[in-house]
Amino acid sequence: xxxxxxxxxxxxxxxxxxxxxxxxxxxxxxxxxxxxxxxxxxxxxxxxxxxxxxxxxxxxxxxxxxxxxxxxxxxxxxxxxxxxxxxxxxxxxxxxxxxxxxxxxxxxxxxxxxxxxxxxxxxxxxxxxxxxxxxxxxxxxxxxxxxxxxxxxxxxxxxxxxxxxxxxxxxxxxxxxxxxxxxxxxxxxxxxxxxxxxxxxxxxxxxxxxxxxxxxxxxxxxxxxxxxxxxxxxxxxxxxxxxxxxxxxxxxxxxxxxxxxxxxxxxxxxxxxxxxxxxxxxxxxxxxxxxxxxxxxxxxxxxxxxxxxxxxxxxxxxxxxxxxxxxxxxxxxxxxxxxxxxxxxxxxxxxxxxxxxxxxxxxxxxxxxxxxxxxxxxxxxxxxxxxxxxxxxxxxxxxxxxxxxxxxxxxxxxxxxxxxxxxxxxxxxxxxxxxxxxxxxxxxxxxxxxxxxxxxxxxxxxxxxxxxxxxxxxxxxxxxxxx
Amino acid sequence: xxxxxxxxxxxxxxxxxxxxxxxxxxxxxxxxxxxxxxxxxxxxxxxxxxxxxxxxxxxxxxxxxxxxxxxxxxxxxxxxxxxxxxxxxxxxxxxxxxxxxxxxxxxxxxxxxxxxxxxxxxxxxxxxxxxxxxxxxxxxxxxxxxxxxxxxxxxxxxxxx
Numbered sequence: 001x002x003x004x005x006x007x008x009x010x011x012x013x014x015x016x017x018x019x020x021x022x023x024x025x026x027x028x029x030x031x032x033x034x035x036x037x038x039x040x041x042x043x044x045x046x047x048x049x050x051x052x053x054x055x056x057x058x059x060x061x062x063x064x065x066x067x068x069x070x071x072x073x074x075x076x077x078x079x080x081x082x083x084x085x086x087x088x089x090x091x092x093x094x095x096x097x098x099x100x101x102x103x104x105x106x107x108x109x110x111x112x113x114x115x116x117x118x119x120x121x122x123x124x125x126x127x128x129x130x131x132x133x134x135x136x137x138x139x140x141x142x143x144x145x146x147x148x149x150x151x152x153x154x155x156x157x158x159x160x161x162x163x164x165x166x167x168x169x170x171x172x173x174x175x176x177x178x179x180x181x182x183x184x185x186x187x188x189x190x191x192x193x194x195x196x197x198x199x200x201x202x203x204x205x206x207x208x209x210x211x212x213x214x215x216x217x218x219x220x221x222x223x224x225x226x227x228x229x230x231x232x233x234x235x236x237x238x239x240x241x242x243x244x245x246x247x248x249x250x251x252x253x254x255x256x257x258x259x260x261x262x263x264x265x266x267x268x269x270x271x272x273x274x275x276x277x278x279x280x281x282x283x284x285x286x287x288x289x290x291x292x293x294x295x296x297x298x299x300x301x302x303x304x305x306x307x308x309x310x311x312x313x314x315x316x317x318x319x320x321x322x323x324x325x326x327x328x329x330x331x332x333x334x335x336x337x338x339x340x341x342x343x344x345x346x347x348x349x350x351x352x353x354x355x356x357x358x359x360x361x362x363x364x365x366x367x368x369x370x371x372x373x374x375x376x377x378x379x380x381x382x383x384x385x386x387x388x389x390x391x392x393x394x395x396x397x398x399x400x401x402x403x404x405x406x407x408x409x410x411x412x413x414x415x416x417x418x419x420x421x422x423x424x425x426x427x428x429x430x431x432x433x434x435x436x437x438x439x440x441x442x443x444x445x446x447x448x449x450x451x452x453x454x455x456x457x458x459x460x461x462x463x464x465x466x467x468x469x470x471x472x473x474x475x476x477x478x479x480x481x482x483x
Numbered sequence: 484x485x486x487x488x489x490x491x492x493x494x495x496x497x498x499x500x501x502x503x504x505x506x507x508x509x510x511x512x513x514x515x516x517x518x519x520x521x522x523x524x525x526x527x528x529x530x531x532x533x534x535x536x537x538x539x540x541x542x543x544x545x546x547x548x549x550x551x552x553x554x555x556x557x558x559x560x561x562x563x564x565x566x567x568x569x570x571x572x573x574x575x576x577x578x579x580x581x582x583x584x585x586x587x588x589x590x591x592x593x594x595x596x597x598x599x600x601x602x603x604x605x606x607x608x609x610x611x612x613x614x615x616x617x618x619x620x621x622x623x624x625x626x627x628x629x630x631x632x633x634x635x636x637x638x639x640x641x642x643x644x
Contacts, residue, residue: 130527133534136541140552147588151595159596162566170568170600198549235518238525391521468514470507
C-alpha cells in the first residue's frame with residue numbers, strides 16, 4: 001500500500017513541479033487549487049509519454065530509461081522550484097488573507113463559502129468511502145478496462161522488446177490504434193512497483209475522478225465565487241455516471257478531465273492574455289488526444305475555435321494575432337506527435353472510417369432517412385433527461401444557454417461561449433459518428449452514449465454554474481488577449 | 484451639504500434594499516436552492532456486507548481472492564511459445580457481439596505478449612471449447628489436429644500437414 005501511494009504521489013509531484021515551472025510568470029488565479037486538480041493527470045501524461053518514447057527508441061531498456069528519466073525530471077524540477085521560489089503558489093486570494101474571520105461581519109460574509117466547503121468535504125469523503133467499497137468488487141474494471149486498456153499496459157510491462165505486438169492487426173478487436181496515456185500510466189506504475197498490481201489501475205482512475213472535481217472548483221471559485229466553486233464541485237461528485245465509470249476504470253473519465261481542464265484553461269488564457277496559460281491549455285488538449293480518439297476530435301474543434309478567434313484578431317490588426325495559437329500548438333506538440341506515430345506508423349491499418357464505411361458509403365448512411373436521425377436524437381434525449389444519472393444537468397445547461405444568449409449584449413466579453421460551443425460541437429460530432437457507425441446502431445448507442453456524454457458533462461456544469469450565478473461575479477481586471 | 488449627505492445615504496439604503504430583493508438575488512436563491520436540494524436528495528447505490536469484507540481483503544492484498552485476470556488459462560502456458568502468435572479456437576468462430584468472445588479476450592489478457600489470433604491461420608492453436616465433440620468439429624473444419632489434450636474440449640492443436 002505504501003508503494004502504491006509513493007507511485008501516486010510521485011506522479012502528482014511531477015505534475016505539480018512541471019506546472020509550477022510552466023506557470024512561473026503567469027498570474028493564474030487560485031493557482032494552488034489548479035495545481036491540486038491538474039498535477040496528477042499532468043504527471044501521468046508525462047510519465048506515459050516518457051514510457052512510450054523509451055519503448056520506441058530502446059525497447060530492451062525501456063523500463064529502466066523511463067523510470068530514470070522520470071526521477072531525473074522531478075529532481076531537476078524540484079531544483080528549479082527551490083532556485084525560483086514562488087510564494088504566490090500558495091496564495092489563494094489576497095483579500096482572503098487579510099480578512100479577520102473573528103470579525104462578526106466578515107464571518108457572516110464568509111459563512112456561505114465555509115458551509116459550501118464543508119458540504120464539498122463531506123461529499124468527497126462519502127464518495128471516496130463508496131469508491132473504496134465498490135472498486136474491489138470490480139477490481140479489473142469493466143470490459144474496456146480489462147481487455148483494451150490493461151491489455152496494452154501488459155504488453156508494455158511484460159515484454160518491452162515485444163510491446164509492438166499490441167498494434168498487430170491480428171488483435172483487430174482490441175482497438176489497436178488507441179492512444180496510450182491510460183495504459184502507459186498503468187505500465188509506468190507497475191514498473192515502479194515491480195509487479196502487475198491489480199490495485200494500481202483503480203487508484204489511477206480515482207486520481208482522475210477527483211481531479212475532475214477539483215478543476216471545476218478551481219475555475220468556478222476563480223471566476224464566479226468560492227461558494228459557487230465548492231457547490232459546483234459537489235454537484236459533480238453526486239453525478240453517478242462519473243463515479244461509476246471511474247470505478248469501471250474507463251478512459252472516458254481521464255478524457256473528461258483533459259477536455260474540461262483544457263477548455264477552462266483556454267478561457268482563463270483568453271481572459272488573462274497570459275502566453276504560458278495557452279501552452280498549458282495546449283498541453284492538456286494534447287493529453288486529451290493522447291487519452292482517447294475522441295480527444296483528437298476535441299482538439300480539432302478547439303483548433304477551429306481558437307483559429308477563428310486569432311483570425312478575427314488579425315482582421316482587427318492586433319499585434320501578434322496568432323500568438324495564442326502558437327502557444328497552444330507548442331503545448332500540444334509532444335502528445336500529438338506521440339499519437340501521430342501510433343496512427344501513421346504503428347497502427348496505420350486501423351482507423352474508424354477505415355474499418356467501417358469510407359466517405360462515399362458514409363454519405364449514403366448519413367442520408368439514409370430520418371429514422372436513423374430520430375433514433376439517435378431520441379437516445380440522446382432519453383439519456384440526457386435521466387434524472388437518476390444526470391440530476392437535471394442537461395436541462396440546467398439549456399436554461400443557462402438561453403439565459404446566456406439573452407444576456408450576451410449586457411455582459412462584457414468573457415469567452416464563456418467557448419464552453420457552450422465545445423459542449424454543442426462535441427455532441428453534434430457524436431450524432432454524426434452514430435450516423436456513419438459501422439457497428440449495429442442500437443448496440444453502439446447502448447454501449448457508448450452515456451460514456452460519450454461524460455466528455456462534455458463537466459464543461460456543461462461549469463458553463464451552467466457560471467451563467468446562472470447572477471451576482472457577485474469576480475471582475476475580469478486583465479486584458480482579454482495578449483497584446 | 485447636509486441635505487446632500489442625507490440624500491446619498493438614503494440612496495445607498497434604497498439601492499442595498501433593491502439589491503437584496505432584486506431579480507438576480509431571487510435567481511440565485513432559486514438556482515442554488517434547487518442545486519442544494521438535488522445534492523442533499525442524492526443517494527449512492529446500496530452496497531452489501533460482502534463489499535466491506537472485500538475491501539478488507541483488498542487492503543490486506545489477498546492474492547487468493549484478487550487473482551490475476553484469466554488465471555484459468557494458466558494450464559496452456561507451459562505448452563506455448565514465449566512469443567509469436569497462436570490461433571484460438573472457441574465453440575464458434577469469432578463474432579463481435581457474441582458473449583463467448585470474452586474467453587478470447589480473457590485468454591489474451593493472461594497470455595500477452597503472445598498474440599492470440601481469432602482466425603485459424605497460425606501453425607499452433609489453443610483449443611478452448613465447452614465439449615470434446617465441439618472441439619473435434621472445430622479442429623476438423625479449421626484443419627487442426629489435437630497435439631496435447633488438457634481437459635474435455637481443451638488442449639493444444641497443430642495445423643494438419
